[in-house]
Amino acid sequence: MISYSGHYKPLLAVQVTELADAIFIGCTINHAVTDGTSFWNFFNAFAEICRGGKNISKQPDFTRNFFQNSQAILRFPDGTPKVTFDVNAPLKERIFSFSRESILKLKSRANYVAKKHSDNSIELLGKQSNDDWLMEKENNNGNGNGNIVSVLENWLRNAVSRNQESEIVETIDPMAQISSFQSLCAQLWKSVTRARKLPSTKPTTFRMAVNCRHRIEPSVGPLYFGNAIQSIPTVASAGEVLSRDLHWCADLLHRNVLAHDDAKVRQGVENFEKNPRVFPLGNFDGGVITM
Template sequence: MTCSELKSSSSPSSVTVVSKTTVIPSQPSTIEDLKLSVSDLPMLSCHYIQKGGLFTRPPIISTALIALLKEGLAVTLTHFPALAGRFVTNSLGYVHITCNDSGIDFIHATAKSVFIRDILSPTDVPDVVKEFFTYDRTVSYKGHFQPLLAVQFTELADGVFIGCSVNHSVTDGTSFWNFFNTFAEVCRGVKRITKSPDFSRNSVIISPAVLKVPEGGPVVTFNEKEPLRERIFSFSREAILLLKSKVNHRKLSNSAVEMLGKQSNDPWNNNKDGKMASKIENWLRNAVAVSKPQSLTETESMAVEISSFQSLSALLWRCVTRARKLNPDKTTTFRMAVNCRHRLEPKLDPLYFGNAIQSIPTVALVDDVLSNDLRWAAEQLNKNVKDHGNDTVRKYVSEWESNPRTFPLGNFDGAMITMGSSPRFPMYDNDFGWGRPVAVRSGRANKFDGKISAFPGREGGGSVDLEVVLSPETMAGLESDPEFMQFVTSC
């Protein structure tokens, strides 16, 4: 592959590829072939995951840093040998990862005219960010013919970006961030990694069903060329707690509001363990006055505690639906990806390597989402998440086995929202030796009107960043929605 083929399709390009090399594990793999599961196989029609971190400029020179990263990758791959393998489909139609140490791509690139402020300051995420990743819009099925992972190191004018493109049929967010965290640990000089992945393949999600792939391989199920806008909306921990109190029908006293406002300037708020957020939330429980329920139904409803993230998701569902100006009689769908590792019985290892996610759809009439209060929408999401236990996970597996298929990703009726990623992922626990990321960003992969990705805020403690991808018209409506924007801390 030539340097020009590795560049983004945007022109003129701000990014120049300096070199591309193959990195193999520093020790030979001893792991047998890994069969793809009922959570892995549907992702064969999805793009490679593209996520990475923006960092300030390292203190060491470029040549030494490149050598350090390559050496760190080689060591990390010995703990994650699946990423250095390839897909193989056997004579029965089963797809496996063969851990054959074929290696991954490492790309060194430069963008010397791009500054950190150019990435963080604009209203919309600038197009140059898409050039910080390779395998642009590559479908995961191509893991049969090319590496399952590529790492691109891009030097900026005053910083660097480390971007990973990883096959979505090999990892979900949990597995990906464990790899990325481990990569950073190794480069930082940690001799013994803290979280070893689990490669067991002995659960119900390892199925005897065969996915029949069309000639030429599966393709994505959404329009890759539709016009889109992408913004990062940030929500402070104080804003999230205020939203949660509203959804749970708690009335904040004046002293509570004043106290929350003061916390925004308190250095203790920067505690990444979130101790301050817990302190505020506990204080809120004692400081709020709950309105007197008007009926038994309301009493029962109020017994349900809506989480912070469900509150934020409900707000997004309601405001995006309003911005789309849909017919009140139309149905709207909000999809949330859930981790099944702890939902199955027996449970999977928390560090099970692979996909162990399912997509939960919540469907409602547009009129119901818009005419009821925010709690109503949050309750619909809450109920579906709560109900997604062992029996439901197994039901999803059984339904897939009866009709094996790839995942239909997209906004097919103009009224769908898909929430991916998670604010619980340790995206900022990545110090390669010169400090944590300034920001986390993603590439062009799997983006369509209504695709939302949730990231933790850099300050931690319960803050959340939403990467929102919408049609230009809908984004303009969301930006002018006072119910939504009152909780936005920064964009």
């Protein structure tokens, strides 16, 4: 991975703040060097040493041959990678906090599907009202029209009742389980798209970082130290995102993550080796969200 800020900013910075009765340690690492998994493995090892540990219990894995010892040489024009964004553009930061209870509710909503009852009353009414034998029998009893009206009344009553009720069915396929993170992403996708007031036909893109360790064959160990993530885009029009429910958006993200397999990971690496560039962050076309 290439980092623009890594050319002039430290790749690792640690700040220690002395308090009255303790110390506070802050640490940041350039994302081109490590991903979240490697960062926490490093920080836990750092804490273990600070507690007086002689050896690191979980040794980092610096193996680099899981792509069959790629000999690719990244050649940049004029000695620098291609920058595809405005480095002087102002950055805006917003911090949102979600309670554990709120996230659990989102996950519950995302993993439940509203299954509406099918209504065959229209077909039934049509058959009965045009059944010559039934009409003749009812007319002989002197109340043919009354029975047809009764059928219509019952159908209307049942239709209203069924429209007001829905059966909630829980997904039981383990592979269909939508995660808390995907549920939260789906909610953000819907909320941000609504706030942007985009035309219904405007394509929107939600980018998520996925851990590639277990997607590669053979898989990479959890203690691999480095950056083993890729950013994958999920695309839907603004109209689809806003008109569909939370489950639809979360399921779209979930299925895209499941589909990111060994072949797609390797294809992404191959494409980058052929055309290395600085990955553009932000909202360059008005409809992008990056997590």
